[in-house]
Amino acid sequence: MFKSLTARAIIPVTVSVTGFVIVCCILLYSLMKTDMINEVIRFETNQAQTIVKSTRYAMRHDDRESLANIIDNIGTQQGVEHVRIFNKKGLIMFSSNHKETGKLLDKNAAGCIECHSGSVPAATLGDMKQARRFANEKGKEVIAITTPIYNEPDCYQAACHVHKAEQKILGTLDIGLSAAPLVNNLTVMRNRMVIFSLMVLLVTVGGVAALLRRYVFIPLRLLVDFTEKTIQGSEQEIPPFGEEIEKLAGNIRRIVKELNSTRRETARWKKEE
Amino acid sequence: MEKGGMNRPVEEMAPPGFRQNHARLRKETLAKIRVLQRKFTTELLSAVLFLLLSIAALYDFAFFPSLPESIRAALGRPPSVNMIGALLLIYVFSGILLILSRMMSGSGKYGGVNHVGFIAGFYFFYHFSGKLPENFWAVFVAGVTILGLESYHLWIYCSEEIDKEKEVLALLDARPGGQGDGD
Numbered sequence: 461m462f463k464s465l466t467a468r469a470i471i472p473v474t475v476s477v478t479g480f481v482i483v484c485c486i487l488l489y490s491l492m493k494t495d496m497i498n499e500v501i502r503f504e505t506n507q508a509q510t511i512v513k514s515t516r517y518a519m520r521h522d523d524r525e526s527l528a529n530i531i532d533n534i535g536t537q538q539g540v541e542h543v544r545i546f547n548k549k550g551l552i553m554f555s556s557n558h559k560e561t562g563k564l565l566d567k568n569a570a571g572c573i574e575c576h577s578g579s580v581p582a583a584t585l586g587d588m589k590q591a592r593r594f595a596n597e598k599g600k601e602v603i604a605i606t607t608p609i610y611n612e613p614d615c616y617q618a619a620c621h622v623h624k625a626e627q628k629i630l631g632t633l634d635i636g637l638s639a640a641p642l643v644n645n646l647t648v649m650r651n652r653m654v655i656f657s658l659m660v661l662l663v664t665v666g667g668v669a670a671l672l673r674r675y676v677f678i679p680l681r682l683l684v685d686f687t688e689k690t691i692q693g694s695e696q697e698i699p700p701f702g703e704e705i706e707k708l709a710g711n712i713r714r715i716v717k718e719l720n721s722t723r724r725e726t727a728r729w730k731k732e733e
Numbered sequence: 734m735e736k737g738g739m740n741r742p743v744e745e746m747a748p749p750g751f752r753q754n755h756a757r758l759r760k761e762t763l764a765k766i767r768v769l770q771r772k773f774t775t776e777l778l779s780a781v782l783f784l785l786l787s788i789a790a791l792y793d794f795a796f797f798p799s800l801p802e803s804i805r806a807a808l809g810r811p812p813s814v815n816m817i818g819a820l821l822l823i824y825v826f827s828g829i830l831l832i833l834s835r836m837m838s839g840s841g842k843y844g845g846v847n848h849v850g851f852i853a854g855f856y857f858f859y860h861f862s863g864k865l866p867e868n869f870w871a872v873f874v875a876g877v878t879i880l881g882l883e884s885y886h887l888w889i890y891c892s893e894e895i896d897k898e899k900e901v902l903a904l905l906d907a908r909p910g911g912q913g914d915g916d
Binding site for chain 2: 463468471472475476478479480482483484486487490491493494
């Protein structure tokens, strides 16, 4: 079965196209997934910086009520799983989840260890290193980002409360967004790619198979039938074919014609005897 | 049929010099058949090696001890995932074209173990860049495609060549219709 002409023509094409399309799709999906996750992290970083800038005025004036109100309102936004601000020691000062306000964070926890892994905590991190992906206590997948709140001249020069100019970081904002939209988009994209790949495979393999059948296998089968029937002694005509096979068919026709005339001649001689 | 007719073995009718040549030719033909059978077995061994390698890669080479930091540092930074992906794509594309061209020309060349080496390289590069779990299936499908095509090509090639050698054996044994045993 695998050694037939049909199999030899179809199997290499099918294996090559299927393998190549699948490898391309997996690599493309992997690249697009990375790009989409990076885009979400970039969006989240911008959002975190917007929050830090929006809360700066309230922080400078030590207006804790406004600050708590801003954090609460952001926390009610659709897709925002948590927002919290903690001080340099890791104590949660403000949080959209009021139950965790006043609790101390572990420096070895995800989101903290990235800066606190060395003896001296890092003051800056790239966007991608600030991000982490985890399932929260509700079982929802979350992409969270931590942004440091830097000590700026208007902080340490303000009269209201004291920060030394040497202190680089005053605290950290931690915001977590639901990863559900990203996961949904990735699933839709994956399904579309699977459908697209199946269509490409069907069109390519089906097209090659149909054309081979129409222009090679059917003419060959007709030629085989024709020669077999001629061997059995019956006389019939074969239809015209495409260029290359027509040459073969022409040669077979000529041979069969000569064979038939020889047969008739032999039959006539036998009758005369 | 009369004595010395067509169905008697060639050896009985021929002079001694021809008999020697005949025996040598028979031996050579049998040796060629054995080489062809071994060629296909080697290709199958490459496929088995690839499967074992893929099983290890599926578990991110967790069975093996991790490379010491000093060796990792000496090796330098791994290439970017995008670059490994682009190389994998070029490798699959050129590999398929090469095997299809061998099929077209009827060449018996094959690169089974070399391909396993290339695929192992991709697995290791992805492993050291920490992105093997995401890209495992891409490398695996690439390997299955290349080795599958190569095995199919080699199987067809070896079968055809063995059939030809069996025809020669049948001719030497004066058994018409390719009925030689070819062992």
